[in-house]
Amino acid sequence: MAGPVLEMRSIVKTFPGVKALSDVTLTVQQGEVHAICGENGAGKSTLMKVLSGVHPHGTYEGDILFEGEVCEFKDIRASEHRGIVIIHQELALSPFLSLAENIFLGNEHAKGGFIDWRETLRHGSELLRRVGLSDHPDTRVADIGVGKQQLVEIAKALSKKVKLLILDEPTAALNDEDSGKLLDLILELKKQGITSIIISHKLNEIRKVADSVTILRDGKTIETLDVKAPETTEDRIISGMVGRDLENRFPDRTPHEPEEGAHPALEIRNWTVHHPIDQQRKVVDDVSIEVRRGEIVGIAGLMGAGRTELAMSVFGRTYGRHAGGTVLKDGTEIRTKTVPEAVKHGIAYVTEDRKHYGLNLIDTVNRNISLSALGKVAKRGVVDEHEERQVAEGFRKSMNIKAPTVFEPVGKLSGGNQQKVVLSKWIFAGPDVLILDEPTRGIDVGAKYEIYTVIDQLAAQGKAVVFISSELPELLGMCDRIYTMAAGRLTGEFSRAEASQESLMRQMTKDKEVSR
């Protein structure tokens, strides 16, 4: 290691009315993997935008030194020219272009304005091999999975002769297997001398790949820790992020005692769903689950296990083609063919993708909260705006939604607060059964705890909760019972006492190869 490759000194960035960064200092050593973590809104993404020239020189204060020289990037091209490449959380690939075309997009191998296909293919396949992909460079991006797309992004970065690679939550949309591959690749690139900055919420990832970690909080650098040092524990990092010692990541929960004889609040029997386009494929295959009032039941599974598909097909058949199975509520069979029917029977589904399926981002907090139950604040088809506002104010206080007013557009809130709005919306609908799909995805530790508390309260009020999650610790911390799914089938059922990360993971990966 030959001293710092990057130094950002006293960076201050102000947006109208908000100080996003108020004195951030970041030093990255040559050839290391440097993690940045912090709660949502701590300024991680803004800092990277300053570094990569998205926020050009002059719109911030402070100095950036790269390889010992002061840099004044005026746009992304300028920073890329120096070898700083950022890969954003949302992938920026064009779905209907080929892998090779995407890799060289904006940077084409060309002669006199015409694409040099020979060189494009040769270099493209070389880069794809370097990131561990064996797909043909002519494959369309739309035809490969998200995990591979992330690797294509890295290949694209390599084509730009990257020296400093910045990855903004690279594994947020990946399953464990793909995440593992990606992290291995980062370590491999490190051996080749490429320095990386990785923004991540996942502390186990940081422990796996990073050499040091810088913690941001409220737009300030809190500290930089050596990850390999023994005193740098996960709890140590978490307490740095939230600014308090986090004694317990989950609320204390009295496990649910199932009442004898009573019917389950929701029972799904022999549920089978076919893929909407490839109708031969069973996405959910003969799944039967039940959840009782006051109980929190987890569904664990890797990506593609069919958890979301199960939930959405039960909730108004909003996914796939139904091919058999019944839904029982309190022991009686019910119809849930449309969303209004499902809602009428007291079922709520809180989506894993709040931005696309959960919220109208351009509309206000109060209107988002009331949308699924407008009838409750309306008389004869006319909404009582004052009552609606009062309801929303109530949720803003009880759920601790950080918004200046309930008239704030939801799109301006942070991820955790958006999630609280989605939850409020479905709590307001007054369901008996809540299906929560990845309710804490992409939100910071503090907000997670608040959401766990809400879920716990819902169960205590006698609601039946189905908790779908990829994060095993949170399922173990929250659930009374956990089902595991793999490749569309139910592969196991664990009581709170029986379940462990290892036992769950074993069932989650069961039969995966056979069904492929």
Added chain:
Amino acid sequence: MSTDVTAKTPAPAPPGKSGGAAGDGLLQLVLDGMRRNMRQYGMLIALGLIVALFAVWTDGDLLLPRNVSNLVLQNSYILILAMGMMLVIIAGHIDLSVGSLTAFIGSMAAVFMVKNDLPWPVAVILCLAVGAIAGAIQGFFIAYGGIPSFIVTLAGMLIWRGLTEIFLEGQTLGPFPEGLQKVANGFLPEVGPNTNYHNLTLLLGFAMIAFVVFQEFRDRRRQQEFHLDVPPLNLFLLKLVALGAAILTLTMLLASYKGAPIVLLILGVLLVGFGYVMRNAIIGRHIYAIGGNLPAAKLSGVKDKKVTFLIFVNMGMLAALAGLVFAARFNAASPKAGLNFELEAIAASFIGGASMSGGVGTVLGAIIGGLVLGVLNNGMNLVGIGTDWQQVIKGLVLLAAVGFDVWNKRKVGS
């Protein structure tokens, strides 16, 4: 009278501060409220500037009572179409067929009234029904058939125009019964003693002011009942005075000529009705929801197909109304009627704050946008600018309005 309601909808924008509003200055509060509705206030101010510009340029001719009456009558059909178009655009669709449909309904009206001598009220109801059916056909393909509205209504644009020419055999048909003409061109009847003013219009204006004041106070009291923050009293009163003055000015202007045109009353009723529905009715919320994020709306239990279908039925009916007003005003059904009306209505909506991606806009905005175009037309006619340059200028105004919006959003930060 259209300005009175005009000013009404943006005004009750709820107070911004959750906590201590008391500490802030009055100006700050006004500015806060305006920033929240930047687009609408921006256009309202632009409209004011355009009016002022032409008022000076035409030595006051623009604001002569007769011309104000004229302005309303000239633009009524575009304003009617713009209101429906705004709903369509908020829902994330577009309707290119309304100009042709306007002409088609004109031809149907001629067939009913000129060729078959049906009583005009019966013919009007039939025409509205035909408009609703035409809208329903298009709405069916869009909502249930899943064909993009751009394609369906582009087809409709050709089909209705063609059918118009077939029905009229290329001829212009007229005249229409006197009753219908009076509705489209006439004014409120003269009653009471001679006061140099039009009494009924005055009465209506005063009633309007009383109603607005009553509503505002009731609204304020209701908010307090729910323990919600209300704007400080002085700001509230300022708003009331501004509203009252606007209504009074328009009332006096119209009352010193022949009184309020009947079409203006129809427009006012439509504006208040649609404004109320879009703001307060469940279906209004559902329209914003499907335009803002369709998948999320579906998963919230919004019956998106039904809502989309109804929006196009409504658009068809409004196109029929516009067609009737247009035909009656010119006392003839012509195969070339309603040419480019769809573009005017779409332009009005976008000038008035609609967004290409849907989910944004108000019916009031469509009216403001329509008036911007209308005043430009009228003013440029008065000062003798030819239609060639008029089009250029209107195009630039559309570009500037939407450009301003985009710039403003970027400045606020995405």
